[in-house]
Structure formats: structure tokens, C-alpha cells
Amino acid sequence: MNQELTQPLWDALRGVRFPGMSRDIVSFGFVKTVRLVEGRAEVDIQLTTGNPEAAAQIRADAERACLAVPGVESAAVEVRVQAPPAGQPGSQPTAQNPDLIPEVRAVVAVASGKGGVGKSTVTANLAVSLAKLGHRVGVLDADIYGPSMPMMFGIHERPMVVGDRILPFERHGVKVMSLGVILETDTPVIWRGPMVMKAIEQLLGDVEWGALDYLVVDLPPGTGDAQLTVTQKIPLAAAVIVTTPQDVALIDARKGLAMFRKVSVPVAGIIENMATFVCPHCGKETDVFKRGGGERTAELLGCPFLGSIPLDPAIVVGGDAGVPIVVSQPESAHAAAFRRVAEAVAAEVEKQLAQRPRMTIV
Ligand SMILES: Nc1ncnc2c1ncn2[C@@H]1O[C@H](COP(=O)(O)OP(=O)(O)OP(=O)(O)O)[C@@H](O)[C@H]1O
Numbered sequence: 001m002n003q004e005l006t007q008p009l010w011d012a013l014r015g016v017r018f019p020g021m022s023r024d025i026v027s028f029g030f031v032k033t034v035r036l037v038e039g040r041a042e043v044d045i046q047l048t049t050g051n052p053e054a055a056a057q058i059r060a061d062a063e064r065a066c067l068a069v070p071g072v073e074s075a076a077v078e079v080r081v082q083a084p085p086a087g088q089p090g091s092q093p094t095a096q097n098p099d100l101i102p103e104v105r106a107v108v109a110v111a112s113g114k115g116g117v118g119k120s121t122v123t124a125n126l127a128v129s130l131a132k133l134g135h136r137v138g139v140l141d142a143d144i145y146g147p148s149m150p151m152m153f154g155i156h157e158r159p160m161v162v163g164d165r166i167l168p169f170e171r172h173g174v175k176v177m178s179l180g181v182i183l184e185t186d187t188p189v190i191w192r193g194p195m196v197m198k199a200i201e202q203l204l205g206d207v208e209w210g211a212l213d214y215l216v217v218d219l220p221p222g223t224g225d226a227q228l229t230v231t232q233k234i235p236l237a238a239a240v241i242v243t244t245p246q247d248v249a250l251i252d253a254r255k256g257l258a259m260f261r262k263v264s265v266p267v268a269g270i271i272e273n274m275a276t277f278v279c280p281h282c283g284k285e286t287d288v289f290k291r292g293g294g295e296r297t298a299e300l301l302g303c304p305f306l307g308s309i310p311l312d313p314a315i316v317v318g319g320d321a322g323v324p325i326v327v328s329q330p331e332s333a334h335a336a337a338f339r340r341v342a343e344a345v346a347a348e349v350e351k352q353l354a355q356r357p358r359m360t361i362v
């Protein structure tokens with residue numbers, strides 16, 4: 001289809017907003033195809049929402065917008081709606097493209113309300129633990145602010161490209177790809193929405209992930225616009241939220257939960273990091289921040305508690321050296337804690353997959 005012919009239609013559709021939101025349906029990525037055939041505009045829209053009125057409204061607004069374009073005599077707008085998974089409020093939209101990674105069963109995001117809680121450390125160890133449990137696992141580092149998977153997996157080279165496909169790195173039984181190895185390093189990047197979308201699309205669609213059970217995604221910390229954009233682009237099966245045990249972390253965990261609910265992504269649960277510290281000299285246990293904070297947070301927010309990871313300098317050493325602790329000390333209590341978390345995550349994600357909704361056409 002000649003782009004010039006359909007450009008006025010795309011422009012007109014940029015004037016259609018998701019009811020109650022400030023963004024338009026094109027920038028959300030809902031509009032899949034636009035055609036102009038002998039004066040007839042044909043538009044295909046796809047979105048996830050639990051609000052049928054919103055879908056009907058978008059359809060009517062899109063038709064009206066198309067008909068206002070000079071030369072358009074009729075408009076046929078099809079809106080394909082996917083209901084959000086059960087238990088989610090789902091009144092907000094998402095625009096994901098599962099076709100980019102057809103061989104990946106479940107994409108699981110690791111998120112946190114704030115930075116520095118150990119999200120990347122948990123991502124790396126969770127992924128390797130899932131692989132050790134016999135699953136086929138990939139790690140996608142989508143942290144646009146500070147990609148850390150190259151360091152945590154000891155990747156110092158550029159990826160191989162075969163034909164037009166980028167090959168993921170293979171480390172400790174896990175396939176790994178990071179924005180950090182695709183971007184020029186040391187170049188500060190000011191990310192604007194469309195650039196994030198493009199980079200994420202490349203990480204999903206151009207990387208030869210192959211068949212995977214779980215693709216674990218390290219999201220940027222926080223709950224701002226960038227995080228929302230990333231979660232909208234990646235077809236997430238579920239998200240897990242990493243928190244530290246202090247009461248104050250509850251506020252951030254709550255923000256994280258709200259963000260995923262906004263985009264209809266089920267939260268598989270909460271992982272508490274940097275909990276107890278066992279002194280290597282005297283064996284005494286110290287609750288550095290507080291005991292049971294993560295569990296209480298999960299209870300208060302009404303989502304599963306997936307387990308607790310102790311605080312230990314050995315975890316830092318592993319991360320910095322590119323060998324996650326579950327590899328360097330497989331018999332340690334930390335490795336066991338990560339294994340239990342991995343089992344809990346897999347069980348919750350399977351529950352979410354079983355509830356996945358079907359597509360309907362409005
Ligand atoms: N359980 C732990 N025990 C001790 N140190 C830890 C633990 N988990 C993470 N750390 C250390 O805390 C620091 C922050 O961890 P990490 O980079 O994983 O956090 P993050 O949430 O991904 O941070 P960012 O928001 O910058 O992406 C790192 O130095 C890491 O080694």
C-alpha cells in the first residue's frame with residue numbers, strides 16, 4: 001500500500017484518543033493496518049481492554065476521523081478486542097504484538113517501584129534458576145536507563161548477526177540480549193517514546209530467541225512513562241515486583257502494581273530482596289531492614305508472595321563478576337532461596353497462562 005495515500009488517514013487517526021486517556025490510538029500502537037481502496041478507508045485496530053464501551057467508542061471515533069479525510073467516501077473500521085485476564089480491572093488499554101516472538105510461551109517482567117532494590121540481580125538469578133529447573137529461558141534487558149545484564153552475565157562483546165537476525169548470547173544455560181550491547185556504550189541516550197518502541201521491537205523481533213518457555217525481562221526501575229511504554233510493547237504474560245522489606249517500599253510496590261493493572265498485566269507476585277543477613281563469622285541472623293515486609297506487602301496488595309532473598313555480599317560479587325550466585329555457589333542457601341522463588345514464579349505464571357483470554361471482534 002502506497003504510504004503517501006494512507007498518510008492522511010494515519011494523521012486523522014492520531015486525533016482519536018482512548019476514552020479517558022491523553023494518548024491517541026496510533027501512538028499506543030493499536031492501529032495495525034490502514035488501507036485506502038477506491039475511496040473506502042479500511043482500518044484494522046487491535047487492543048486489550050475489559051471495557052467494551054471504550055472499544056465501541058474508538059470504532060465510532062475512528063470511522064468519523066476517516067470520513068473527514070478528503071477523498072474518503074466510506075470507512076470500514078474493525079476493532080479486535082482481547083479481554084484482559086480474569087481478576088484484572090482491565091479498563092485501560094494495551095497494544096502488544098505477540099507475533100514478534102511466536103515461539104516464546106510466556107514473557108515475565110521483573111519490575112520495581114524504585115531503583116536499586118536488586119531487580120537486575122533477581123532477574124539474572126531467577127532466569128538461571130528457571131533454566132536449572134529444566135525450562136528453556138531467555139533474558140531480555142529492557143532497562144533503557146542502565147542496562148546491567150551484560151555485566152551480570154559477563155558479556156563484553158558485540159552480538160553476532162546472521163542474515164538479518166541478531167543471535168542472543170548464551171550464558172549459564174540462558175539466552176541473553178541487552179539494549180546495552182545493541183547501543184553504543186557510553187553514549188547518553190535521551191529516550192523518546194518512539195525510540196523506546198523501536199529498540200524494544202528490535203530486541204523482540206530481530207533477536208533469534210528460538211523456542212522458549214520463559215523470557216524474563218528486566219524493566220527500567222520506576223513507574224513512569226518509559227516503563228509504561230515498555231510494558232505496552234512487550235506481550236507480558238505476568239509481572240513480578242521486587243521490593244526490599246521496609247514499610248516505605250510498600251508505597252513503591254503499590255505504584256508498580258497500579259502500573260501493571262493500568263495495562264492489564266497480571267502481577268504474579270512480590271519478591272522480597274535484601275532480607276535477612278547471616279553473619280559469615282558468627283552465624284547470627286540480622287534483619288537489616290525489617291522482617292516480613294515483603295510478605296505483608298503482598299498480603300496488603302492482594303497478590304502472592306513469591307519468596308525472600310537474603311542480603312549477602314557474595315551476591316554482589318557474583319553480579320559484578322558476571323557469574324550469578326546460583327552458578328558460583330549452587331549449594332548455598334542463596335541458591336536455594338532463588339530456586340524456591342523460581343518455582344513459585346513458574347507456578348504463578350502457569351496459572352496466568354491458563355486464564356489467558358481469547359480474541360473477539362467488535
Ligand atoms: N540480595 C542481595 N544482597 C546483597 N547485595 C545485593 C542483593 N541484591 C542486589 N544487591 C546489590 O545491590 C546493588 C543493586 O542491585 P541491582 O543492580 O540488581 O538493582 P536494580 O534494582 O536493578 O537497580 P537499578 O534500579 O539501578 O536498575 C548491586 O550492587 C547488587 O549487587
Ligand SMILES: [Mg+2]
Nearest residue numbers: 119120143148
Ligand atoms: Mg537494574
